[in-house]
Structures are given as C-alpha cells and as structure tokens.
Amino acid sequence: MADIDKVGSAEEHQAPGALVEWEQRVAGYQGEPPFVQEPERDSAIVAALKDAAIAAGIAAALFLFFIGFRTDIDFGGLELTTRWQAFAISVIAVFFGRLLFRVLFWGPRQRGGRSLAARAMASRAGTPLSERFSRHSGLFGSFALAAAVLYPVIILLAFPLKDKQFIDLGILVLTYIMLGWGLNIVVGLAGLLDLGYVAFYAVGAYSFALFAQYFEVGFWFALPVAGLLAAFWGIILGFPVLRLRGDYLAIVTLAFGEIIRVVLLNWYTFTGGPDGISGIPDPTFFGLEFARGDDNLPGLLGIKYDSAYKQAYFFYIILALAMVTNFVTMRLRRLPLGRAWEALREDEIACRSLGINTVNTKLTAFAIGAMFGGFAGSFFATRQGFISPESFTFIESALILAIVVLGGLGSQVGVVIASIVMIGGFELFRDLAEYRMLIFGLLMVIIMVWRPRGLIATRDPSAVLKERKSISADMVAQGEGH
Amino acid sequence: MAAETLTAAEPAAPHGWDLDPVLTVEHLTMRFGGLVAVDDLSFNVGRGDITALIGPNGAGKTTVFNCVTGFYKPTEGRIIMRHGKSASEDAIRRLTETGEPWSESEDGAIFLLERMPDFRICKDARVARTFQNIRLFGGMTVLENLLVAQHNVLMAASNFTIGGILNLPGFRAARQAAIDKAVYWLEHTRLLERADVPAAGLPYGAQRRLEIARAMCTEPHLLCLDEPAAGLNPRETSELNELLEYIRGEHGTSVLLIEHDMGVVMEISDHVVVLDYGEKISDGSAEHVRNDPSVIAAYLGVEDEEVEAAEAAARAAASAAAAKGRAENGPAENGKDTP
Numbered sequence: 001m002a003d004i005d006k007v008g009s010a011e012e013h014q015a016p017g018a019l020v021e022w023e024q025r026v027a028g029y030q031g032e033p034p035f036v037q038e039p040e041r042d043s044a045i046v047a048a049l050k051d052a053a054i055a056a057g058i059a060a061a062l063f064l065f066f067i068g069f070r071t072d073i074d075f076g077g078l079e080l081t082t083r084w085q086a087f088a089i090s091v092i093a094v095f096f097g098r099l100l101f102r103v104l105f106w107g108p109r110q111r112g113g114r115s116l117a118a119r120a121m122a123s124r125a126g127t128p129l130s131e132r133f134s135r136h137s138g139l140f141g142s143f144a145l146a147a148a149v150l151y152p153v154i155i156l157l158a159f160p161l162k163d164k165q166f167i168d169l170g171i172l173v174l175t176y177i178m179l180g181w182g183l184n185i186v187v188g189l190a191g192l193l194d195l196g197y198v199a200f201y202a203v204g205a206y207s208f209a210l211f212a213q214y215f216e217v218g219f220w221f222a223l224p225v226a227g228l229l230a231a232f233w234g235i236i237l238g239f240p241v242l243r244l245r246g247d248y249l250a251i252v253t254l255a256f257g258e259i260i261r262v263v264l265l266n267w268y269t270f271t272g273g274p275d276g277i278s279g280i281p282d283p284t285f286f287g288l289e290f291a292r293g294d295d296n297l298p299g300l301l302g303i304k305y306d307s308a309y310k311q312a313y314f315f316y317i318i319l320a321l322a323m324v325t326n327f328v329t330m331r332l333r334r335l336p337l338g339r340a341w342e343a344l345r346e347d348e349i350a351c352r353s354l355g356i357n358t359v360n361t362k363l364t365a366f367a368i369g370a371m372f373g374g375f376a377g378s379f380f381a382t383r384q385g386f387i388s389p390e391s392f393t394f395i396e397s398a399l400i401l402a403i404v405v406l407g408g409l410g411s412q413v414g415v416v417i418a419s420i421v422m423i424g425g426f427e428l429f430r431d432l433a434e435y436r437m438l439i440f441g442l443l444m445v446i447i448m449v450w451r452p453r454g455l456i457a458t459r460d461p462s463a464v465l466k467e468r469k470s471i472s473a474d475m476v477a478q479g480e481g482h
Numbered sequence: 483m484a485a486e487t488l489t490a491a492e493p494a495a496p497h498g499w500d501l502d503p504v505l506t507v508e509h510l511t512m513r514f515g516g517l518v519a520v521d522d523l524s525f526n527v528g529r530g531d532i533t534a535l536i537g538p539n540g541a542g543k544t545t546v547f548n549c550v551t552g553f554y555k556p557t558e559g560r561i562i563m564r565h566g567k568s569a570s571e572d573a574i575r576r577l578t579e580t581g582e583p584w585s586e587s588e589d590g591a592i593f594l595l596e597r598m599p600d601f602r603i604c605k606d607a608r609v610a611r612t613f614q615n616i617r618l619f620g621g622m623t624v625l626e627n628l629l630v631a632q633h634n635v636l637m638a639a640s641n642f643t644i645g646g647i648l649n650l651p652g653f654r655a656a657r658q659a660a661i662d663k664a665v666y667w668l669e670h671t672r673l674l675e676r677a678d679v680p681a682a683g684l685p686y687g688a689q690r691r692l693e694i695a696r697a698m699c700t701e702p703h704l705l706c707l708d709e710p711a712a713g714l715n716p717r718e719t720s721e722l723n724e725l726l727e728y729i730r731g732e733h734g735t736s737v738l739l740i741e742h743d744m745g746v747v748m749e750i751s752d753h754v755v756v757l758d759y760g761e762k763i764s765d766g767s768a769e770h771v772r773n774d775p776s777v778i779a780a781y782l783g784v785e786d787e788e789v790e791a792a793e794a795a796a797r798a799a800a801s802a803a804a805a806k807g808r809a810e811n812g813p814a815e816n817g818k819d820t821p
Contacts, residue, residue: 328647335646336629336636339622343630346619353551353611354631354700355604461623463661465677469623475682476621 056095152312178322180415182372188410190365191345191479196257200370202392204377219283230374238366276388345479408454499528510559537757552600566590610702620682628664631699667695707739
C-alpha cells in the first residue's frame with residue numbers, strides 16, 4: 001500500500017534546495033508562532049503619549065468618584081463637596097507617571113507565549129545584573145556571613161548608646177531572612193504559592209509558649225518540638241491543597257493561616273486568647289542565664305551585666321538558626337528530593353510519568369518549609385517574652401512572601417537582600433509614620449516593573465557536567481498560583 | 483466486512499507477540515461521559531518488539547496510552563504488564579481475583595496497570611512514556627532532567643534524604659552512577675555537548691530526543707512513545723529510527739509507539755495495531771496492515787458506492803436487531819408499566 005507511505009513523508013520535496021527550505025519551514029512553525037509583530041504605526045513618542053492619555057482617562061473615570069466628590073455628614077443629611085483640584089492633580093500625576101514608566105522601563109510593548117520555545121527565544125536577551133550576582137554569589141555569601149558575625153561586636157563598640165536598638169534591628173532582619181528561606185522552599189522551589197505561611201510561625205511560637213507555661217520547659221528543648229509540630233501542621237495543610245492549583249491553592253492557604261489565628265484568638269482557656277501568653281523564658285547558655293546575679297553568665301565571667309549582651313546572644317541564636325536553614329536548603333536542592341521539588345514546579349505531569357510520588361514530594365515541601373517557620377516562631381516567642389495572635393496576621397504572611405518574590409523565587413541571596421532592604425527600610429523610615437507605607441508601595445511597584453522576576457532571577461543548576469551556567473528566569477517555570 | 487474475513491483467514495500459527503507478550507490490553511473501554519473514546523480494545527505488545535499503534539486523528543490512540551500509563555483510569559478492561567518469563571493465565575486470574583495490583587514470583591512479576599496509580603506504573607511496573615506535546619523541565623538543565631528521572635534510585639540511596647544531607651559515601655557513589663547513566667544516554671542521543679544547557683533552550687528535535695533519554699533513565703521494560711517523530715525533519719526521523727532500534731536491540735526494552743509518520747511505522751515496527759473510532763480495525767505485521775482494505779478505507783476513505791453499500795448493510799443489520807430486541811423486550815416493558 002504505497003499511498004500510506006506517502007502520508008507524512010517528504011518525497012515531494014526532494015529537489016535540491018527544496019529540502020533545506022522545507023526544513024526551515026518546519027523549524028519555523030516549531031519555534032515561534034507564525035505571527036510577526038504588528039508594525040508600529042505611530043512614532044514612539046506619539047504612542048507613549050497615546051498610552052499615557054488612555055491611562056489618564058481610566059484614572060479620571062475612577063478618581064471622579066473616589067477623589068472628585070466628598071460627602072460629609074452634616075445637620076440634616078449629607079453634604080456634598082467637590083475637590084476638583086485634587087482630582088486634576090491625581091489625573092495629571094497618572095498621565096506623567098505612565099509616560100515616565102513607558103519611556104524609562106517598558107520601551108515598545110512585548111508580547112510572547114509561555115511555550116518552551118518562547119521562553120527559549122526570550123532568554124537570549126540575557127539578564128546581566130542577576131548573572132553578575134549569581135556568578136559572585138559565593139563571594140557575596142561569605143562576605144555577608146562575615147558581616148553578620150561581626151555585626152553585634154561592631155555595634156557594641158561603635159554605638160554604645162543605641163546598641164540595643166541596632167542589634168534588635170539585626171535580629172528582626174535575620175528572623176525575616178529565616179522565614180523567607182523557609183517559605184522559599186515551598187514557593188520558590190516547589191512552586192506552591194502559600195499565603196498562610198505565618199500560621200507555622202504562630203504554631204512554632206505558641207508551641208514553645210504553651211510548653212513553657214504548662215510544663216516549664218526551656219527554649220532548647222522546645223525548639224525541636226516546635227519545629228516538629230509546625231511540620232505536622234504543614235502536612236495537615238498539605239493534604240487538602242494537594243489537588244489544588246493556581247488561585248485556589250493561594251486562597252486555601254490564606255484561609256488556613258487565618259484559621260490558626262482565629263483558633264488561637266478564641267480558645268481562651270488554653271491560649272489566653274487576645275491576652276496572649278507572657279513570661280516566656282529566655283534561652284539559656286548551657287544552663288546559664290543572661291541575668292543579673294553572680295550565679296549567672298555575666299557574673300561568672302566577671303563582666304558587668306548589660307542587657308545588650310543578651311541581645312547579642314539572641315542575635316547569634318537566630319543567625320545560627322538561619323544558617324542551618326540555608327545549609328539544609330542548599331543541600332536539599334542538590335539532593336533528589338530538592339530536585340523533585342523543582343521538577344514539580346516545572347511540570348507535575350512529567351514528574352508522575354517518571355515515577356515520582358508527587359503527593360509525598362508536595363507534603364515534604366510543606367513540612368520542611370513549615371518546620372523552619374516553626375523554628376523561627378519559637379525564637380520569636382523567646383525573644384519577645386510575650387506573644388498574642390496579633391503578631392500573626394495576614395500582613396506578616398504577605399510581608400514574607402513579598403521578601404521571597406522581591407528577592408527572586410528560589411534565590412537564597414535574593415531573600416537576604418530583600419529582607420535587609422524591606423525590614424531595614426521599614427525601621428529606618430519609622431519617623432515618617434504613614435508615608436513609609438507609601439514609599440514602600442512605590443518601591444514595590446518600581447522593583448516589579450524593573451525586575452518582574454525579582455532581584456536575583458537566574459537559577460543555578462543543581463548538577464553540572466562541564467560548565468556551570470546560570471539559567472535565565474524566562475525559562476524557569478513559576479509553578480502554581482503565580 | 484472485508485477486514486474481518488481477511489483477519490479470520492489469517493494462518494492459524496500464533497504470532498510472537500501473542501506467545502510472549504510484555505503488555506496485554508484486554509477489553510479496554512474508556513468513556514468520557516457519553517463519548518466512547520476506546521471501545522472494547524484488546525491487543526498484545528510482544529516482548530522485545532517495536533509495536534506501533536496507528537490510526538486517524540481522534541481514533542483514541544493517546545487515550546489508550548493514558549490508560550496504560552495510568553493517567554486515565556479505564557472504565558472497563560484489564561491491562562497486564564509482565565516482567566520476566568511469561569506468566570501463566572492461571573497466575574493472572576488468581577491475581578485478578580485477589581484485588582491486589584501486582585504479584586511477584588521467582589519467574590517474574592505481573593502488574594495489573596488499571597489498579598495502579600500513575601507514578602507506580604513507572605516506578606514498579608516499569609512503563610515509561612513520552613508526551614505528544616513535549617513535557618520537559620524547561621528551566622532545568624539537560625543533565626538535571628535525566629537526574630530527575632532517576633529520582634527513585636537516588637532517593638533510596640540517599641536514605642530518603644537523611645544520608646544525602648550528611649553526604650554519606652553510599653549516596654556519593656549512587657550520585658556518580660546516576661551521572662554516568664545520564665552521560666551514557668546523552669551520548670546515545672547526541673546531547674552530551676549540551677548537558678549544561680536548560681532544556682527549554684534546546685532545538686525541537688533535541689527536545690524530543692531528550693524526552694526519550696529521560697524516559698530511558700527510568701530503566702523501563704516498556705517504553706511508550708507518543709508521536710516521537712512529530713515535527714522532525716527526514717534526517718532526524720531516520721536518526722530516531724536508529725535510536726529506537728538501538729534501545730530495543732541493546733537494552734531489550736519493548737517499545738510501544740503512536741505514530742503518524744508511516745515511514746517510521748513501516749520501517750521499524752514488528753507489529754502494528756490500527757485503531758479507528760476507538761475500535762481495533764487491524765492487527766498484524768506491517769506488511770499485513772498495509773494491505774488491509776479496512777486500514778486503507780480508514781486512512782484514505784472509500785468510494786461512495788462502497789460506503790452506501792456498507793451503510794445499507796449496517797442499517798439492515800441494525801433494524802433486524804432492533805426488531806428482535808422489540809420482540810424480546812416488549813412484553814417486559816409493558817409489564818413494568820402496569821403495577
């Protein structure tokens with residue numbers, strides 16, 4: 001049956017030269033979808049002005065009611081006032097803001113599918129900044145670690161009056177770095193968007209606080225227990241969200257975070273509800289306490305007690321915890337488990353076709369990410385000495401997620417930079433009161449426009465045969481819910 | 483129909499694939515709501531054979547694949563995978579009755595794939611597959627793709643991560659062995675030069691080869707390829723043929739492939755199964771299938787008179803059956819109406 005042979009064969013293209021042409025044509029529709037970008041009809045300036053005008057128009061329509069009119073309660077009903085000046089300023093600000101963005105950041109609009117081929121094409125553009133970063137990330141890491149180790153010493157010597165405040169800031173930044181690294185396992189590596197990460201932070205904190213209250217155990221005993229309990233709750237969260245994707249996953253994890261908080265708030269007899277738990281003990285140093293008195297550590301060493309030393313001790317504890325988190329995460333990435341997480345983020349169906357148990361893989365990601373959250377929570381409880389459900393609101397989850405996203409999903413160094421910038425910046429601008437939120441929001445918008453995949457967007461391969469090349473973010477999938 | 487008479491007229495000598503099948507599909511039916519995608523399909527895949535599953539678009543080939551590899555649970559039917567020496571019918575019947583998904587004996591093992599979740603079909607029953615639209619881990623390097631495929635071996639070697647975190651010597655050796663195996667397959671798919679390139683950055687033909695290499699890294703007994711030659715140019719297609727011959731020859735892996743490119747099918751397959759509208763219309767050697775009038779009709783269509791003749795025959799048969807049905811069921815239905 002000769003006719004069947006012809007189906008799909010290239011016999012009719014056998015003329016010399018035609019084969020090449022045919023291959024090119026095939027290659028053509030395997031690569032980019034066969035459309036050409038619509039030619040720009042307007043010059044760049046006209047197009048930018050048009051775009052800005054459209055944005056201003058939309059803003060005008062919205063702002064008319066939000067800003068243009070104002071109602072006040074008056075004797076005998078509502079009084080309507082108009083604020084045309086504020087309205088005009090807002091619309092003009094939108095117009096010029098959009099124009100500025102367009103000129104500075106966006107250039108001509110780019111389109112493109114999310115196919116492998118499109119990702120490959122886009123990658124050729126290259127991202128010099130993050131490549132430079134990832135090439136020197138080892139150097140940066142050692143430098144940052146050395147700086148962190150020396151930080152309390154420098155502060156104690158250089159700022160004897162404000163030392164407590166600065167060391168406290170360092171502790172706060174390190175706590176968020178640790179939380180960021182923990183969440184990075186779930187969101188960055190396994191690609192499961194978790195909006196309720198603070199729940200595990202709360203589980204860790206309350207585990208220690210309740211153990212201390214009811215059984216009078218110390219920090220070092222409670223720390224692993226808190227981690228295990230948080231991991232357990234991570235699995236509890238993991239089960240219902242196993243089959244969920246995208247937005248649904250985000251919503252359920254968000255709800256989970258709220259459920260934990262609401263339970264803590266309302267179970268008054270056990271958790272103390274909104275009153276919280278106070279009198280949580282400080283960690284000891286091999287059985288010795290940082291307190292006044294000759295039997296305690298400063299007394300035995302013959303130094304005058306200064307609460308800044310205790311702060312420094314806290315600093316080193318969280319530094320050690322954060323470094324353990326980092327070490328384990330970096331190791332896991334090079335192990336089959338971590339590689340399976342990343343594969344899961346790239347393509348779950350392909351994972352299953354290769355015999356990977358995706359249920360276990362997802363649950364371990366939730367459990368290990370939650371465990372580090374639990375450790376951090378336990379530390380938080382001992383540092384504060386007092387905890388209440390108010391510390392574990394959604395805004396905390398959002399802040400940790402913002403750190404991970406700004407830093408670049410899956411990037412350890414990115415989390416460090418983002419934490420320092422965000423938490424440090426938050427505290428530095430404390431005097432500016434409500435304006436700092438405005439600055440913070442603006443900063444987020446600018447970074448997301450400038451680097452939509454975060455500060456460090458390249459991926460470092462977990463195994464190398466000959467030459468280590470970082471992988472451009474355009475090729476790396478973001479997983480579920482992004 | 484002509485096809486049936488022709489099949490019936492085949493010589494009685496059994497084919498190799500019926501004597502020593504690695505995979506047996508029995509009465510497989512897959513329904514999606516009212517749509518019957520695969521209807522009572524039975525065929526054997528011979529051990530060490532290259533078996534092609536062909537048919538026009540929408541014939542249900544990929545559905546069969548998804549049932550075999552566990553991505554769909556078949557509505558009805560039994561899918562038997564055999565390791566080692568051919569298991570007796572008796573052993574299979576006993577396994578079916580126990581309700582267990584698999585059983586092992588000293589001769590080998592039997593797996594009932596319709597009872598197993600998808601990842602176990604690759605892990606335990608050792609059936610690997612590729613996809614019609616390539617599913618690589620685009621953001622991971624070529625080497626990493628092949629290491630992910632060896633997940634279960636490495637996972638066990640790393641003592642479920644504990645030994646791996648401590649970097650024990652046993653795990654280091656297993657990791658080196660995994661890299662060696664990856665390099666072996668990269669050599670045979672001519673991808674060694676690109677081992678450190680992200681998979682999404684490979685050209686299309688190389689992505690297809692990488693997907694086959696990745697499937698082979700799971701050490702399958704049966705390799706299922708969904709249109710491996712789709713979108714390849716003639717040179718790449720002939721290289722694919724060589725690769726499949728090599729996989730079968732050197733590794734003894736049986737191959738089941740869906741293919742539209744008749745050049746590939748006729749050249750390398752030992753056994754061809756033809757589907758149309760979810761039913762098997764022909765089954766035999768490439769030579770047999772190529773001359774089967776029902777296959778030619780399915781692919782190229784038939785003359786109008788033939789269609790009319792066939793339809794008339796079918797109508798006559800249907801109305802006869804309906805009349806018979808009415809005669810049998812009529813009184814019963816009436817009986818139901820009156821209490």
